[in-house]
Amino acid sequence: MAALLEALRKPSITNQPPSPSEQRRNDLLMIVVILFAIFLGWGMRNNSVKAMHEFVLGGQLPTLAYPASWLEAQTEGVLFRAIDPASPSTYDARVELFVRDAKEGETLDQISASWPLRRTQELDRFRNLAAAAVKGPGGAPALIITYAYIADPTRESGSLGLPVVVKGQDLLFIANDGIGDRLVAVTVATDATEWAAHADAFTKIFASLGVQGGE
């Protein structure tokens, strides 16, 4: 380091060119430094891509993790929503969280029948595509309902974007938060044409809740 600083301070000491062996040393070092920097940058990239933010549900309920690049968005009707602002579609990929008190004696079987009805009323042209039983947080039974519907995300802003076919999954489970049983619904949804591109993020979101099995 001292030699380097000295060379920077008073550069031309020798007036001698590098010998062939010194030139080979310089070339080799440069290649090594370039590759090492790119290797470090690659690690940085992987960390950044895998980085997740957390939303704590509170009590004894599990913690939801979502990609760090997604933005938390204010919304009515759900406890939490985060969207992927980099989604190419006008309908941003998203994760939503809905929690309500479980009814007395309510079971997952009853919910599997009533939940699609509720969605039919909320969502335009709702189609129930599949339902699968999985293991939820702490190995408790859970249900994943896969569906599609038509959304019109640009309508409210008055612009002329086309309606979008949205594909979504609702993860449903009953959990006790220390006070009482709660029905927790975690929704992941995106433009149906971008489902494959977001599948990895959705898998990570469900995995953060301890879900095993399912799509």
Add this chain to the structure above:
Amino acid sequence: MQSTPTADSAFYHPDAEHIAHNRRGFWIAALLELVGLLVFVGLFNLVFDRMGDGLDGWLLIFLGLLMSLVPAVLWLGFFYRMDRLEPEPKEKLTGVFILGALVTGAVAVPLLEGFFAIDTWLYDSFASQLIGGILLVGFVEEAVVYLVVRYGIYADPEFDERVDGVIYAIAAGLGLATVLNFNYVLEHGGVDLGIGSVRVVVTSLAHASFAGILGYFIGQARFEKTPSLYLPAGLALAALLNGVFFLLEDRVTSAGLSVNPWNGLLLALVVAAVSLAAVFWLVNRSNEETLRVVALQRRTDDALSISNTPIPNLPAFTSVQESSADDADTEKGEG
């Protein structure tokens, strides 16, 4: 100038005075480039600011591509105009520019945008933009400049002055900037001519500045024995400046949903002016130091040759005195 490498030198090595020759025309051309680019931006934002209105996509793309070439064309034009006494060969300088563009298009852009997919994660956080901007974008782009100069012109007999490192590195940097600007125009299906001209100038000035700094280190390492980390330090400095500059540029041009490209232009002008002044000072200082060492060596050689001059026969000296003088000559000769 030696025509072949020797055991002491990896490449052609001219005499020290030649290496330390400073091209006044090069520095004047660099200043003129700064002024010329400002005039170019002014023309498209003040005089022809309505020129792009009503033009369709293909015409805007074509004009955008033409605009991307302006900084390099201006640079080559000014350089040849101001460097008439002992110009660098046109075909070699243009060749380095084209090689820089080709390597950027064939390696750097696919690597950064394809393999590392920087658009999907680099802007997620301040840390990722800073560290990723230095380690990936900065190092890859500056490595292109280094590799193009090192394996494109470094061993050529025309690379015979210290300042050639700066000249050829800037040519490679402008090739890199031109392809980045091409990409920007094509990805956006053409650009607004006013804002596009600012972006072209900012990208070109920035990359020429970082390349100029790296070029100084390349020039030093080509003609001097340098410590092993000297050249890597130059590359790291250029990559650091690259990453920090584009982070700052992003911050000063974007405020919420509004964009103010003029702040970016101001930043690029300051960086280019400071870099140019710093490289000018460094090259001049190195050249002066080279000439100082040459003069010192000459004085030493002259002193030695005077002391080695045979002493005329003096009849009054004894044989003992003659013997002493012979011993002294032998010692000086060995020294």
